[in-house]
Amino acid sequence: MKNLLLCLLFLSIGNAFSQGGLTVVSVGEAESTAEKIAFPASFTSGNVSKNQKAMVNEIVKLFISDFSFYKKSFETDDGKSEGSFSSPKYSYWTSRSVKYLVQTHAKPSGPDLRVTVSLFDISKKESIFEISKIIKKSVVRKKGHELADALYKKITGADSIFKSHIVFISDQSGPKRNRYKELYIMDFDGKNKRQLTYHKATVLSPAFSQDGKRVLYSLIKFRKGRKNVNLRMLDITTGKDRIISSRRGINSGAVFMPGEKEILLTLSYEGNAEIYSLNLKTKRLRKVTKHFSDDVDPSISVDGTMMTFLSGRPGKAMIYTMDPRGREKDVKRISYVGKFNATPRFSPDGSEIVFASWVDNRFDLFRISSQGTGLVRLTKDFGSNEDPTFSNEGQFIAFNSLRVISKKKALQHIYIMDRDGGIIKDITPKFGNCLSPRWSK
Amino acid sequence: MKTNLEYGQNFYGRPLTRFLFQSCGWHIALLGFFFVFQSDILSFFLNGQQDVEVIKSAVKVDVVAMPRMTLKELQSLEATKPIIEDSKDDTAMKEIENLEEKSKDVDAPKKDADIGEQDFSNMLKTFSKKKVKEEVVKKPKKSGLDLSNVSKKKLKALVQAGNKLSAGTEMTGDQAEGESSEFVIYIRRIRDKVKTYWKLPSFLTGKDLSCRIRVFISQSGKLLKTEMITSSGNESFDQRAKDSIYQAYQSSGGFAVPDKGYASRASRGEIVLGFPI
Numbered sequence: 001m002k003n004l005l006l007c008l009l010f011l012s013i014g015n016a017f018s019q020g021g022l023t024v025v026s027v028g029e030a031e032s033t034a035e036k037i038a039f040p041a042s043f044t045s046g047n048v049s050k051n052q053k054a055m056v057n058e059i060v061k062l063f064i065s066d067f068s069f070y071k072k073s074f075e076t077d078d079g080k081s082e083g084s085f086s087s088p089k090y091s092y093w094t095s096r097s098v099k100y101l102v103q104t105h106a107k108p109s110g111p112d113l114r115v116t117v118s119l120f121d122i123s124k125k126e127s128i129f130e131i132s133k134i135i136k137k138s139v140v141r142k143k144g145h146e147l148a149d150a151l152y153k154k155i156t157g158a159d160s161i162f163k164s165h166i167v168f169i170s171d172q173s174g175p176k177r178n179r180y181k182e183l184y185i186m187d188f189d190g191k192n193k194r195q196l197t198y199h200k201a202t203v204l205s206p207a208f209s210q211d212g213k214r215v216l217y218s219l220i221k222f223r224k225g226r227k228n229v230n231l232r233m234l235d236i237t238t239g240k241d242r243i244i245s246s247r248r249g250i251n252s253g254a255v256f257m258p259g260e261k262e263i264l265l266t267l268s269y270e271g272n273a274e275i276y277s278l279n280l281k282t283k284r285l286r287k288v289t290k291h292f293s294d295d296v297d298p299s300i301s302v303d304g305t306m307m308t309f310l311s312g313r314p315g316k317a318m319i320y321t322m323d324p325r326g327r328e329k330d331v332k333r334i335s336y337v338g339k340f341n342a343t344p345r346f347s348p349d350g351s352e353i354v355f356a357s358w359v360d361n362r363f364d365l366f367r368i369s370s371q372g373t374g375l376v377r378l379t380k381d382f383g384s385n386e387d388p389t390f391s392n393e394g395q396f397i398a399f400n401s402l403r404v405i406s407k408k409k410a411l412q413h414i415y416i417m418d419r420d421g422g423i424i425k426d427i428t429p430k431f432g433n434c435l436s437p438r439w440s441k
Numbered sequence: 442m443k444t445n446l447e448y449g450q451n452f453y454g455r456p457l458t459r460f461l462f463q464s465c466g467w468h469i470a471l472l473g474f475f476f477v478f479q480s481d482i483l484s485f486f487l488n489g490q491q492d493v494e495v496i497k498s499a500v501k502v503d504v505v506a507m508p509r510m511t512l513k514e515l516q517s518l519e520a521t522k523p524i525i526e527d528s529k530d531d532t533a534m535k536e537i538e539n540l541e542e543k544s545k546d547v548d549a550p551k552k553d554a555d556i557g558e559q560d561f562s563n564m565l566k567t568f569s570k571k572k573v574k575e576e577v578v579k580k581p582k583k584s585g586l587d588l589s590n591v592s593k594k595k596l597k598a599l600v601q602a603g604n605k606l607s608a609g610t611e612m613t614g615d616q617a618e619g620e621s622s623e624f625v626i627y628i629r630r631i632r633d634k635v636k637t638y639w640k641l642p643s644f645l646t647g648k649d650l651s652c653r654i655r656v657f658i659s660q661s662g663k664l665l666k667t668e669m670i671t672s673s674g675n676e677s678f679d680q681r682a683k684d685s686i687y688q689a690y691q692s693s694g695g696f697a698v699p700d701k702g703y704a705s706r707a708s709r710g711e712i713v714l715g716f717p718i
Contacts, residue, residue, distance in 0.1 A: 022711050023625065024653065025632045026718040027685075033640035072643035123684065156644040157677075337507050359507050366507065376512040421513050 035099040037155075038077040039063045042104040043085040052113050055140050056106035059115060062144040063102060063151070065189060066162045069396070069416070069424055073156070085118065086127070093122045102151060109134050117147050119154055129154040141192055164188045164392045165440045167196070167206045167215050168400075168414055172432040174200065179432070183217055185236065188391070188439070190414075190427025196234060197241070204229065205297075205436055207255045212440040213237050216244065216263060218252040231265055233280075245278065253297045257324070258304040264288065264324060266296045275309055277324065288324050289331075297343060300324065301350030302441075306370065308334070308344040308353050319344045319355055321370060334372040346370070347390045347419075348441070354378070354388040354397055365399060367419070378421035385415075389439045395419055398427070398437040624703040628712050631656065631689075631696055635714060638688040641681060650678045651718060656686060657710040662698040664690040670713065682716040 042056045064076045077098060083089035085105045093101050101120040106113050112134050119129040131150050135143045145162040152160035167185050173195065174180035183197040183206055196215070197203055204218040215234045220227060231244045231251040245251040249268035256263055261280060266273050273294040277286040289295035293312035300307050307324035310317050314333070317340040323329040335341050338357035345354050353370055356363040362384035368375045378397070379385045388399040397419060402412045412433040416424040428434040510518075650673040657665040667686055672679050690696060699707040706712075 021706075022655070022713045023628055023706075024713040024715050025625075025628045026715045027632055027636050027639050027682075029717045030639045030641040030646065030681075032643060032646060035642045070644075074642070123680075155677075157675075158644060357507055364507075367512075375508060376515075377508040378511060380511045380514075420516070421511050 032072065034071060034073060034075040036077050036097050037067055037074045037100040037102065038079065038093060038096070038098045039067075039102045039104075040079050040081040042106055043081060044106050046107040048106060048108055048113075051137070052106065052108060055113055055135065055137060056104060056115060058140055059135075059144040059147065060104055062141060063104075063148050066145065066148040066160070067152070069161065069189070070152075071422065071424070072418065085116075088120055090122060090125045093120075098122050100155060112136050115143075115147070117151065119151055141187065145187065159393045161188045161391045161393060161396060161439075165208075165212060166389075166398055166414070166427075166437050167208060167440075168428070168434050168437045169203050169206065170428070170432050170434045183215065183234070184434075185215075186427070188416075188427075190425075190429075193428075193431065196236065205253050206438050208438050208440045209256045209260050210258065210441050211260070214256075214260075215438075216254040216256065216265075218254070244280070249273075250296075255298055255300050257300060258302065264298040264300060264307065266298070268294075275307075275324075287327055289322070290328055295320075298324070299345045299353075301346050301370070302348055303350065306346070306350055308346055308370070310342060310344060316340045317342060319353065319368075321353075332372070334368060334370070335375075337375070338366075343387050345389055348392060348394045352390075352394075354390060356386045356388065356399075362402075365397070365421075376421075378417065382423070387436050389437050390419075391416075391439050392441055396424070396439075398439055400435040400437060622703075623700055624706060627697065627699055627703065627707070631658070631712065632714060634689040634693050634696070635685050638685040638692070639682070639716065640685070641678070645675070645678050645681070648675070648678075650675050651716065652679050652682050653713050653715050654682060654686060655710045656712040656714060658696055658699060658707040658712065660699065660704040660708055662696045664696060665708065666710075668710065673716075678716075682714075685716075686714065 039060050042060055044053065044056070048056075060078075064078055067074045068076050077096065081088075081103070082092040085103050088101055088103060099122055101122055103118045103120065105116045105118070108114070114132060114134050116130065116132040118127050120126065121128045129151070131147060133143055133147060149160045149162040152158075152162065164187075165185055166188060167183060169181050170184050171179035171181050172184070173182055180200050181202040181204075182195055182199065183203045184193055184195050186193040197217070197219075199219055202220040204220065206215050206217040208215060213236055215236060216231065217234065218229050218231050220229055222228075228246065228248065229250050229252050230246040231254050232241060233244050234241045244254070244263070245265060245267065247267055247269040250266055250273055252266050254263050254265035257277070263278050263280060264275055265278055267276050267285075268274075272292060273296050274287060274291075275289045275295050275298050277288050278284070288298075288307070289309070289311070291311065291313055295309055295311045295313075297310045298307050299309070305323060305325070306321055308319060308321045311320045312318075313320070318333060318338075319335040319341050320331055320333050322331040334344075334353065335355070335357075338359065340358050342356045342358075342363065346352070347354070351370055352367055354365060354367045357366050363386045364380060364382075365378040365385050365388050366375060367378055379399075379401075382401060383404075384402040385399050386402075388397050390397055395418060396416050398414055398416050400412055401415050402410055404410045410433075412435055413426045413431075414428045414434045414437045415426050418424060651671070652669060652673040653671040655668040655670050657667070659665050664687070667683055669679060669683070673682075
């Protein structure tokens with residue numbers, strides 16, 4: 001019976017291909033390659049000052065630096081310009097196996113600079129994209145990242161990380177023996193670091209809003225000799241900072257829900273830690289988890305239909321998922337292994353969860369699908385790695401790595417790796433101990 | 442009280458003999474049904490039991506330790522494994538075919554035993570292999586390899602390697618998989634050259650993109666033109682697929698000259714390359 005069915009199926013396939021008299025042969029999966037993209041020195045016209053020349057040089061360098069993050073897609077190439085801005089010497093770039101060429105042109109526009117960038121497809125021998133911006137000196141890097149993002153989008157059709165930011169905590173400030181842990185923000189590449197809070201205290205677990213304009217974070221405060229962890233919200237654009245929740249105990253691990261009218265947070269005022277939903281306007285509180293074990297550290301999928309969190313239900317910290325729109329709705333255990341797990345974070349599309357797990361007396365990072373399948377290890381023999389966060393487009397993961405230098409000294413820096421565990425770089429060298437990175441959406 | 446039950450009648454007044462005949466008929470039919478489909482029925486129940494075991498083992502997977510190796514380590518292991526690919530050398534390909542032909546008596550039963558449970562692709566393979574055997578009888582005998590010095594184990598490995606070559610990646614118009622007409626061998630040689638240049642940056646991988654390109658080759662082996670017959674919908678992907686054909690053509694100093702027997706088919710564009718299938 002089975003054979004008969006297979007015969008019919010096979011014959012139907014055979015007919016489909018014999019109708020046209022064609023013979024279809026499969027070439028197979030393509031080999032992965034990084035294509036060469038060249039960023040030669042810029043062209044200038046008009047009376048370009050030394051400072052303006054430095055500005056455009058910085059933009060070209062920034063292009064190279066930005067594209068070098070996507071190692072699996074691009075191999076960056078610099079060097080001298082050949083031909084003119086609008087008519088590059090195609091034969092020269094072909095001989096260098098260059099696929100894309102980015103030519104930059106700068107000319108003065110009052111005190112500012114008009115920068116024009118043209119993208120050429122060398123195999124087609126034509127310009128496929130051109131963009132122009134007037135750039136002030138104070139925003140060179142910001143505008144440079146915007147130009148790089150436009151180029152990336154033209155080539156790949158997808159968003160890049162170039163315009164994204166990372167908030168993190170650093171002990172860069174304060175007296176040597178009692179460092180403060182304050183909130184900072186930087187570009188995705190670790191440049192342009194800025195301090196956001198000045199509490200002279202310890203800041204914990206920050207979280208970006210969807211639009212990247214607000215940050216939720218917790219602050220350890222001592223009131224009447226008693227420690228309390230309060231939740232605060234900072235508006236990055238205005239600098240306005242206010243308390244969101246200061247109930248007894250823990251007010252921490254908060255994340256914005258889609259729409260940003262509600263947040264999910266961990267509260268322990270009733271005894272054990274539970275996850276709640278809090279309406280920012282009405283202050284209405286709704287219990288999302290209800291279990292005698294602690295439930296902490298929520299992370300929400302982009303559409304808000306799934307929440308991953310850490311729970312002590314099985315006797316040790318394990319990762320669970322549930323629908324946060326109800327109470328204890330569709331609770332599902334995701335991780336079954338590891339002595340204990342921590343900081344589960346969703347990928348932007350909600351299909352994967354990256355988390356830290358205690359293995360061999362240190363934390364290492366793992367990735368698993370949100371259905372609990374396809375567990376893979378991402379880090380090993382690379383210090384103790386915690387607090388991962390997916391990039392806005394899901395191709396990278398930022399995390400903090402602790403390296404023990406001596407019995408008394410350890411360094412904690414923020415690194416970026418690709419989603420398969422390929423380390424890209426340390427983005428907080430010489431900036432004290434840095435932890436809890438959170439990538440803007 | 443009046444009873445209708447008389448000798449030779451049941452409750453409904455039917456003769457008992459008729460009832461007995463009907464019952465016997467049904468039992469014989471059931472028995473016949475069982476004998477005809479006994480393997481399916483048994484395998485259904487056996488598989489049912491195996492399913493239970495599979496669920497048990499799935500639960501066991503949950504309590505194993507965290508993976509010791511990173512994804513990158515696993516990927517590098519995969520990369521260092523010897524890859525058995527379709528031979529680029531025509532003679533080597535023919536040797537493997539000859540091995541399959543010569544070892545057909547050894548091959549088929551042993552392979553089935555090795556594989557154990559037959560899945561869909563294996564059944565297809567078996568099906569197509571049967572056709573090969575029929576074809577072999579018709580074909581003039583090729584001068585194959587001397588197998589007297591080849592151990593059974595080695596032979597089996599080679600045959601399995603041969604089977605890997607035809608793991609369901611090709612679909613030919615007039616022939617089942619495994620059939621190796623001169624025209625198919627010629628297309629495979631074109632495919633092998635193109636495959637060397639078939640490369641994609643990561644932003645184009647993992648998107649389930651696929652295109653099919655018709656290739657027109659002249660009687661002198663010149664690439665006349667290509668024609669996109671099924672687009673992936675992604676211009677960059679399609680372009681790279683097309684580029685790989687032209688790069689293969691240019692860098693190897695043209696394609697091989699097709700034999701007279703199938704030269705007209707090549708020039709009519711009967712060759713279609715699927716990227717990836």
